[in-house]
Amino acid sequence: MNIVVCIKQVPDVDDIKWTKENNLDRSLMLSKINPYDNWAIDYAMKIKSQFKDVKITAISMGPAQSKEVLQLALAKGADRAILLSDKAFSGSDTLITAKILSAAILKYVPDFNLILTGNIAQDGDTAQVPVSMAQLLSIPDVTNVVEIFNADKKMAIVAQKLDDEINMYEVLTPCLIAVKKECDVKIQPKIDDYIKAQNTLIELYGAIDLGVEKDKVGIIGSPTIVHKAYRPEINKNTQEIKENFSRTIIDLILKAK
Amino acid sequence: MKKITVYCELNLKNYTMLPVSYELISKAVELSRQAFELKKEQYSVEAVALGSNLDEDSLKKALNAGANRVVLVKNKTLSAFSQTIFAQSFIEYYLKNKSEVILFPATPYGRILAPRITTILNTGLVADCTGLDFILKNDELKLAPTRPTFGSELMATILSKKFPQCATVRPNTFVANFGLNADGQYCEFEPCEYSETRVKLLRTMLEKNTTDVNFDNAKVVLAAGFGLSEGKDKKYYLRLEELAKKINAKLACTRKVADFDLLPREFQIGQTGSNVVADVYIAFGISGAIQHVSGMKNSKTIIAINTDENADIFKYSDYKITADAKKIIDEMLEILS
Numbered sequence: 001m002n003i004v005v006c007i008k009q010v011p012d013v014d015d016i017k018w019t020k021e022n023n024l025d026r027s028l029m030l031s032k033i034n035p036y037d038n039w040a041i042d043y044a045m046k047i048k049s050q051f052k053d054v055k056i057t058a059i060s061m062g063p064a065q066s067k068e069v070l071q072l073a074l075a076k077g078a079d080r081a082i083l084l085s086d087k088a089f090s091g092s093d094t095l096i097t098a099k100i101l102s103a104a105i106l107k108y109v110p111d112f113n114l115i116l117t118g119n120i121a122q123d124g125d126t127a128q129v130p131v132s133m134a135q136l137l138s139i140p141d142v143t144n145v146v147e148i149f150n151a152d153k154k155m156a157i158v159a160q161k162l163d164d165e166i167n168m169y170e171v172l173t174p175c176l177i178a179v180k181k182e183c184d185v186k187i188q189p190k191i192d193d194y195i196k197a198q199n200t201l202i203e204l205y206g207a208i209d210l211g212v213e214k215d216k217v218g219i220i221g222s223p224t225i226v227h228k229a230y231r232p233e234i235n236k237n238t239q240e241i242k243e244n245f246s247r248t249i250i251d252l253i254l255k256a257k
Numbered sequence: 258m259k260k261i262t263v264y265c266e267l268n269l270k271n272y273t274m275l276p277v278s279y280e281l282i283s284k285a286v287e288l289s290r291q292a293f294e295l296k297k298e299q300y301s302v303e304a305v306a307l308g309s310n311l312d313e314d315s316l317k318k319a320l321n322a323g324a325n326r327v328v329l330v331k332n333k334t335l336s337a338f339s340q341t342i343f344a345q346s347f348i349e350y351y352l353k354n355k356s357e358v359i360l361f362p363a364t365p366y367g368r369i370l371a372p373r374i375t376t377i378l379n380t381g382l383v384a385d386c387t388g389l390d391f392i393l394k395n396d397e398l399k400l401a402p403t404r405p406t407f408g409s410e411l412m413a414t415i416l417s418k419k420f421p422q423c424a425t426v427r428p429n430t431f432v433a434n435f436g437l438n439a440d441g442q443y444c445e446f447e448p449c450e451y452s453e454t455r456v457k458l459l460r461t462m463l464e465k466n467t468t469d470v471n472f473d474n475a476k477v478v479l480a481a482g483f484g485l486s487e488g489k490d491k492k493y494y495l496r497l498e499e500l501a502k503k504i505n506a507k508l509a510c511t512r513k514v515a516d517f518d519l520l521p522r523e524f525q526i527g528q529t530g531s532n533v534v535a536d537v538y539i540a541f542g543i544s545g546a547i548q549h550v551s552g553m554k555n556s557k558t559i560i561a562i563n564t565d566e567n568a569d570i571f572k573y574s575d576y577k578i579t580a581d582a583k584k585i586i587d588e589m590l591e592i593l594s
Contacts, residue, residue: 131369
């Protein structure tokens with residue numbers, strides 16, 4: 001059984017640094033694996049522990065630095081790691097990112113049974129790429145998954161959570177599952193695992209390898225473009241309450257009712 | 258005439274439109290006015306719902322909100338949700354009734370469906386917009402959706418190079434207006450009966466153990482921040498819950514509080530939680546991370562209590578109280594007992 005896990009390195013949104021001109025200062029920001037994608041690796045490892053002959057391929061698109069998250073995936077137990085890195089890819093929006101990832105999967109893991117992804121990336125926060133990939137690959141998908149009960153070569157049984165509704169689905173492979181809750185099995189790699197992971201070469205592919213035209217990807221090829229970015233302004237006329245805090249709050253509540 | 262399409266999600270049990278539909282129709286009406294002001298272009302507003310039936314009252318509301326045409330894409334395969342069937346049925350209708358703009362609700366189902374539809378149309382999609390305007394660019398009218406990104410630290414206005422220009426909007430982002438002349442039309446469209454054999458819904462359950470958390474029409478919201486924490490002790494979260502019950506208010510919390518399991522995730526307000534537009538929003542020990550603020554800042558009156566007089570939350574507040582929120586919870590409980 002062949003599992004592909006798509007992972008992304010994201011800036012730590014709790015640690016955002018700004019330049020004087022109010023732009024994001026990425027050089028000062030810490031990067032980490034998108035937590036949802038980290039859970040996806042755990043789910044893949046759990047399936048691997050249940051069946052013989054499960055092979056996990058981790059794929060990430062991003063700058064060279066993104067190999068850090070692939071090293072993590074290898075240390076956790078992935079068998080193969082693919083980095084999709086090319087200047088031409090930079091600035092790709094969700095549709096183009098989904099196209100690049102799908103093209104890579106079709107070319108380098110054509111016999112996949114299951115694609116696992118995080119439901120959402122913490123930086124962009126769109127949840128669009130997994131759905132888009134499933135459509136491009138013409139495979140069924142279940143997103144917002146909180147539990148995978150069974151996943152084998154033929155089908156997967158999963159629980160999807162939408163608000164307070166839980167839907168149990170049986171989905172035939174090949175399929176895509178996007179997870180939004182951590183797995184009950186959490187793999188914590190040790191230093192030895194990282195050292196061992198170094199034996200596996202991270203495969204590196206760019207636009208030419210994938211056979212995608214450079215003007216169909218990245219900022220140029222993306223259907224959406226950032227027109228402007230700015231920090232939200234706040235203009236509130238804040239009054240300070242200096243005494244009788246609790247009384248004043250209760251009065252304000254009563255006034256509104 | 259040019260057109261804005263609004264995807265109206267139906268509650269498939271009673272065929273009513275989700276309230277966000279009217280919010281989006283009202284916004285679309287505003288956009289069509291903007292288009293006329295900016296470039297004397299006429300845009301009509303079309304509300305499209307998919308299902309096996311449509312509630313009459315919902316139809317009236319959609320027309321009162323200003324839809325020029327309400328369309329029910331209708332057949333029996335649309336009586337239960339399937340993303341592939343819904344996407345294909347919508348596409349079949351849409352390709353015969355193209356438009357310049359499609360607005361989708363960023364509900365759980367909307368967020369699944371919208372990217373599927375835009376991928377089929379090979380166009381872009383801007384998720385979770387908090388602002389929608391038309392702008393003139395190179396003398397062309399462009400939809401300019403604005404959305405929070407990077408945990409809401411940054412607002413980005415994103416244009417689409419392709420048509421249709423598509424965006425999703427979360428519930429309670431815009432306000433519905435029903436004061437318009439309901440002279441729009443209603444019609445039905447019957448698509449092919451598509452099928453999906455690869456995905457089978459085994460069963461649907463409503464989650465147990467969760468309290469009914471629904472922030473629609475919330476009057477008073479008491480929101481708990483990490484400032485109420487005492488290690489793993491949930492004491493002040495429980496006390497705030499007690500206070501909320503006493504004054505018939507809704508309990509809410511920040512992401513960090515949910516991350517540390519001090520309150521269930523369902524109570525989380527903000528970018529990855531719910532949005533709320535409360536009459537009174539009271540922040541107890543909340544620092545004011547923008548990803549939280551983005552979910553509550555449209556509340557009418559915001560009161561914040563924090564020991565740090567420079568806490569960011571005060572920037573968004575109408576009333577500032579520099580004090581220990583725990584003490585205030587104790588005091589309020591005492592006054593109300």
